[in-house]
Amino acid sequence: MTRVGVGSDYLKSVLLCMLASFLASCSGDDHLRGQVSLSDDGKTYFAVLKDNGKNCHPIKLDGEIWAYGLGEVAEVPPGVHTIQACIEIEFDIPAGMVFEFDYWGP
Known part of the structure; x- marks a missing residue:
């Protein structure tokens, strides 16, 4: 059971990092050049x-x-x-x- 909890925490951390990266990429003035x-x-x-x-x-x-x-x-x-x-x-x-x-x- 402990192993599942660790995996679950790890998955949450990965998803949180992915969400933060996505939100950071959405900021700015939308001009690529x-x-x-x-x-x-x-x-x-x-x-x-x-x-x-x-x-x-x-x-x-x-x-x-x-x-x-x-x-x-x-x-x-x-x-x-x-x-x-x-x-x-x-x-x-x-x-x-x-x-x-x-x-x-x-």
């Missing part, structure tokens, strides 16, 4: 925080060379945009937000 925060003035901004490797240049936003350095913020229109640097990724920037792009992965 970066972080989004409210802008101070209600305008929409974009910044590239990480490049896609030293051989993937220039970085382009909507077909135009991104003229700003890593971490520099620039005003952009809200909506769907495409970033390019060896690969092309489409993402959405909500109005009135600062979108900091940092994930080039799949």
Whole structure:
């Protein structure tokens, strides 16, 4: 009987850890490609925080060379945009937000 109790406690611990991991993965701003925060003035901004490797240049936003350095913020229109640097990724920037792009992965 003691063995069943130990197994039951172990199972509860595992399930609790799984639930905590699931809940932690649900938090955040739901943007895979970066972080989004409210802008101070209600305008929409974009910044590239990480490049896609030293051989993937220039970085382009909507077909135009991104003229700003890593971490520099620039005003952009809200909506769907495409970033390019060896690969092309489409993402959405909500109005009135600062979108900091940092994930080039799949």
